[in-house]
Amino acid sequence: MIVIILIILCLLLIPEIIFERIEPFFEGAIKSVMWSSYHNVAIPYSELPIFLMIAPFVTDKAKMKKAF
Numbered sequence: 001m002i003v004i005i006l007i008i009l010c011l012l013l014i015p016e017i018i019f020e021r022i023e024p025f026f027e028g029a030i031k032s033v034m035w036s037s038y039h040n041v042a043i044p045y046s047e048l049p050i051f052l053m054i055a056p057f058v059t060d061k062a063k064m065k066k067a068f
Helices: 002-016 030-045 047-057
Strands: none
Touching: none
């Protein structure tokens, strides 16, 4: 229900958007935007594949537990 309300809200706000304020974000080359986005996404989630590679080699699965 909340998702539907948010979608409707976003659709109703489209006429109020001032696209001139968004243009400076796209002023640079798309390569630089993608490079910055990659680092912002990859750094927080980069340890997950490492743990997934190590997990099959743990001998005692009962000792594996969450650290938090």
